Amino acid sequence: MRVALTDPIEPAGEAILREAGHETLLPQGSGPEALRALCAGADAVVVRQKLPDDLLDHAPRLLAAVRHGVGVDMIPVADCTARGVVVANVPGANADAVAEFVVAQMLAAARNAQAMHAALLADGWGAARGRSEAATELRGRTLGIVGVGAIGTRLAEIAAHGFRMNVLGNRRNPQALPPFVAYAELPRLFAESDYIALTCPLTPETRGLASAAMIARMKPGAWLLNVARGPVIEEAALLAALREGRIGAALDVFWQQPLAPDHPLRALPNVLLTPHVAGLTRESVAAMSTVACEEVVRILRGDRPRNFVNPDCWEASRARRRALGHL
The missing domain is CATH 3.40.50.720 (NAD(P)-binding Rossmann-like Domain)
Incomplete structure (x- = not known):
């Protein structure tokens, strides 16, 4: 055939x-x-x-x-x-790849790696070292995972056991969460998490799940990490929050792909953009x-x-x- x-x-x-x-x-x-x-x-x-x-x-x-x-x-x-x-x-075939990618997103955000690299090349050693003043550690921070399936479970293992993070999870069947993940309804998860990882499938129920109301609940300085699908996030609400400088976002997927050359995300300093590669190793x-x-x-x-x-x-x-x- x-x-x-x-x-x-x-x-x-x-x-x-x-x-x-x-x-x-x-x-x-x-x-x-x-x-x-x-x-x-x-x-x-x-x-x-x-x-x-x-x-x-x-x-x-x-x-x-x-x-x-x-x-x-x-x-x-x-x-x-x-x-x-x-x-x-x-x-499950790419669960390790995607989970590790989310960890890379968190580490890059926590240590300001992208800005430090750019400053070192453009402005020199001292300017780059100055970027470390905003660096934080993952230990003790809270990671909220929306969609704790194969990918979300592997990510939770790494975060909880490797970095000693607090892990909140949201899924349709809370009883299926691993013991090291605390169940949280979405309003609580968005409000309490320092990092929010979207690892859920795109369905009618998850489309626009990261809505203006949920994004408004995020802590100042929190990061929204999307390795699911672009439409899981309400685009206009995310852009507004990013332009205010209130949160950061690491996005591997977008509402339309490839990302348009003139898309406003490209001009924002508080984003990490990658071309839908989280699952590719x-x-x-x-x-x-x-x-x-x-x-x-x-x-x-x-x-x-x-x-x-x-x-x-x-x-x-x-x-x-x-x-x-x-x-």
């Missing part, structure tokens, strides 16, 4: 597909039209960028959409479920490629995936396979 790759993957993943007898396809060009053309004759797609919402209108053979990662907001899941296309993802990319391709092989041979995002579609997926002559 033919497996579309929205972007190149690690050789180990491609080898799994080849060994199963499948052919891989890459897009010719970029943008939604290139993705529609890529998937037109594909039986499965490995997803590393957002698929067009109308993709299935242009992909009559598609049986599976497997996310090379965790967040499935890049896939039109509801349409896939309705049409019998199996959706799977790779939860050599180790995590290799793991995501391997597991995603194993899921593709499993689905294409007619088995249920291990990480089934839309299990309600199973009977419809069997009907789709029959209609396409695969059963």
Whole structure:
């Protein structure tokens, strides 16, 4: 069968597909039209960028959409479920990478590393050392984590056991929090935390979760760290608070990506900006490629995936396979 790759993957993943007898396809060009053309004759797609919402209108053979990662907001899941296309993802494969990245964000903010680097290059040794006057330690500070799943739990472990931080957590099932994380409703979490890490998926419930009301509750000098999705934060409210200089923000994801050259965030001194790379390390990319391709092989041979995002579609997926002559 033919497996579309929205972007190149690690050789180990491609080898799994080849060994199963499948052919891989890459897009010719970029943008939604290139993705529609890529998937037109594909039986499965490995997803590393957002698929067009109308993709299935242009992909009559598609049986599976497997996310090379965790967040499935890049896939039109509801349409896939309705049409019998199996959706799977790779939860946990990049948990260490993202958790460590958030720690890097906190350390950079606490020690004023970015400003110190710039001052050393532009103004010399003394000016750079002066930036250390605002430095703080992580020990004893409070980290609030919104979305304590695989990533949030790993981050909490590092913060609590490695830096001896106080950790607050918010998730739908408070009983599932680890013992070293104290449950907090969002108003308390935003009000008491020195660092707030957003590690939740983007859903209708989490869209705009970091609202103007929540941002207004943040301590002066607190930092909002977003490795989830841009729309989890209310953009206008964050920009207003940053312009006032009341808080800081370390953002790896944005409302529109790539970040526009003239976006006002670029001109603010109290931000750390990175291009959606928190989950990308050599180790995590290799793991995501391997597991995603194993899921593709499993689905294409007619088995249920291990990480089934839309299990309600199973009977419809069997009907789709029959209609396409695969059963």
